[in-house]
Amino acid sequence: MKITVIGTGYVGLVSGACLAEMGNHVLCLDVDPRKIDVLNGGGIPIHEPGLDSVVARNVAAGRLQFTTDVAASVAHGTLQFIAVGTPPDEDGSADLQYVLAAARNIGRLMTDYKLVIDKSTVPVGTADKVKAAIQAELDARGVTLEFSVASNPEFLKEGAAVEDFMKPDRIVVGAEGERAISLLRAVYAPFQRNRDKLVVMDVRSAELTKYAANAMLATRISFMNELALLAENLGADIELVRQGIGSDPRIGYHFLYAGCGYGGSCFPKDVKALIRTASESGRDLKVLQAVEDANDAQKQVLVHKIVKRFGEDLAGKRFAVWGLAFKPNTDDMREASARVLIGELLSRGATVTAYDPVAMTEARRIFGDEPRIGYAENPDEALVGADALAIVTEWKEFRSPDFARIANTLKTPVIFDGRNLYEPKVVRDAGIDYQPIGRV
Numbered sequence: 001m002k003i004t005v006i007g008t009g010y011v012g013l014v015s016g017a018c019l020a021e022m023g024n025h026v027l028c029l030d031v032d033p034r035k036i037d038v039l040n041g042g043g044i045p046i047h048e049p050g051l052d053s054v055v056a057r058n059v060a061a062g063r064l065q066f067t068t069d070v071a072a073s074v075a076h077g078t079l080q081f082i083a084v085g086t087p088p089d090e091d092g093s094a095d096l097q098y099v100l101a102a103a104r105n106i107g108r109l110m111t112d113y114k115l116v117i118d119k120s121t122v123p124v125g126t127a128d129k130v131k132a133a134i135q136a137e138l139d140a141r142g143v144t145l146e147f148s149v150a151s152n153p154e155f156l157k158e159g160a161a162v163e164d165f166m167k168p169d170r171i172v173v174g175a176e177g178e179r180a181i182s183l184l185r186a187v188y189a190p191f192q193r194n195r196d197k198l199v200v201m202d203v204r205s206a207e208l209t210k211y212a213a214n215a216m217l218a219t220r221i222s223f224m225n226e227l228a229l230l231a232e233n234l235g236a237d238i239e240l241v242r243q244g245i246g247s248d249p250r251i252g253y254h255f256l257y258a259g260c261g262y263g264g265s266c267f268p269k270d271v272k273a274l275i276r277t278a279s280e281s282g283r284d285l286k287v288l289q290a291v292e293d294a295n296d297a298q299k300q301v302l303v304h305k306i307v308k309r310f311g312e313d314l315a316g317k318r319f320a321v322w323g324l325a326f327k328p329n330t331d332d333m334r335e336a337s338a339r340v341l342i343g344e345l346l347s348r349g350a351t352v353t354a355y356d357p358v359a360m361t362e363a364r365r366i367f368g369d370e371p372r373i374g375y376a377e378n379p380d381e382a383l384v385g386a387d388a389l390a391i392v393t394e395w396k397e398f399r400s401p402d403f404a405r406i407a408n409t410l411k412t413p414v415i416f417d418g419r420n421l422y423e424p425k426v427v428r429d430a431g432i433d434y435q436p437i438g439r440v
């Protein structure tokens with residue numbers, strides 16, 4: 001099949017590469033010429049495990065190409081996947097300007113049937129707006145051409161995106177009309193050879209399904225974070241509580257880890273957008289508002305612990321920070337808890353030496369030439385000259401450190417662990433003041 005993917009970011013690039021891997025001819029469009037230059041030069045603009053080899057293989061086979069040429073991208077694919085960003089607007093609603101710009105381009109330039117597929121996470125009703133935008137352009141041109149608009153929300157996780165796309169749990173398709181549904185069935189057939197994973201529904205339900213999934217996951221995290229703070233008050237251990245409840249199959253173990261708050265490009269914005277969609281339709285989502293408030297508060301938890309230990313004024317103190325990405329296996333720092341922590345530490349007069357296996361380039365871009373942030377080559381180097389260590393991302397390489405060495409290197413051996421990586425007794429036996437979240 002000939003497929004165009006509009007927006008070559010985390011979702012667009014992974015989708016395009018994986019669709020090419022199945023033998024399709026894929027053209028990925030982006031408005032950012034630097035991104036396309038990197039890709040055309042053989043590079044990968046993001047860190048995503050396994051993506052480089054899939055991209056390289058399919059580029060070499062001539063099935064995957066990258067362009068900034070809008071006319072070429074509209075001409076190429078019968079299927080036009082829209083995978084552009086949908087960042088939060090000032091009021092929390094999803095900003096649809098990029099989605100609608102993509103739709104207008106299609107309407108302005110198409111000359112034959114197109115199936116336009118919203119893969120970006122978009123509020124309920126967006127497919128109607130996309131349809132109207134395309135139709136308005138066709139009307140302006142005075143031409144009549146057939147097209148369909150479908151919703152196919154993406155559930156991949158950064159850090160495991162290729163694996164998720166190649167072996168999805170489910171493929172949600174919101175579409176009307178046999179032509180659109182059978183095209184989507186055909187394109188996804190290679191990804192579901194062992195069982196039918198396509199869940200076909202109406203467009204609005206598909207749009208809502210994506211938000212419902214992210215809102216549920218965010219709810220589990222905020223729920224556990226609040227319980228973790230309660231556990232601290234009560235002298236209970238949230239990790240034992242997690243194991244105690246996770247063993248109930250109705251609950252399960254996933255997404256029950258207490259920590260210093262969720263971040264990333266999806267949960268924060270999607271929770272906000274769903275709250276906004278609900279209030280526009282006259283409904284207050286009280287649970288979800290609490291989920292967001294609890295998460296905002298949780299991003300301050302490490303700061304509170306640090307202030308309790310070292311006082312409000314942190315002038316002259318240096319903190320080692322392990323982990324900058326919002327989660328392991330990605331360089332994405334959108335809404336990362338590390339940004340909140342580092343911002344607070346600097347505003348209280350402290351300096352920071354940070355280490356992250358892949359996100360330091362992104363951190364340098366975000367923090368610019370801020371002189372109070374230094375970057376270390378490895379976790380040990382970050383500890384040198386530091387008063388204490390704060391852990392913000394649960395990278396595997398942080399899981400089994402030499403605690404004696406940490407105790408000897410830090411000026412005051414304290415670890416503020418925002419991801420509960422260690423057995424408290426083991427760390428404390430090494431002479432370190434260990435401060436996890438919700439653990440005794």
Ligand SMILES: NC(=O)c1ccc[n+]([C@@H]2O[C@H](COP(=O)([O-])OP(=O)(O)OC[C@H]3O[C@@H](n4cnc5c(N)ncnc54)[C@H](O)[C@@H]3O)[C@@H](O)[C@H]2O)c1
Binds near residue numbers: 035102155
């Ligand atoms: N990142 C994730 O883990 C994830 C998972 C599931 C769903 N989503 C959703 O997918 C969408 C994309 O997310 P992302 O993380 O890939 O974003 P991203 O910011 O990494 O990529 C979006 C890309 O679209 C490009 N773009 C913007 N307007 C364009 C236009 N008119 N034509 C062509 N390209 C254009 C941008 O330059 C950018 O490269 C969002 O709606 C997001 O909520 C993301």
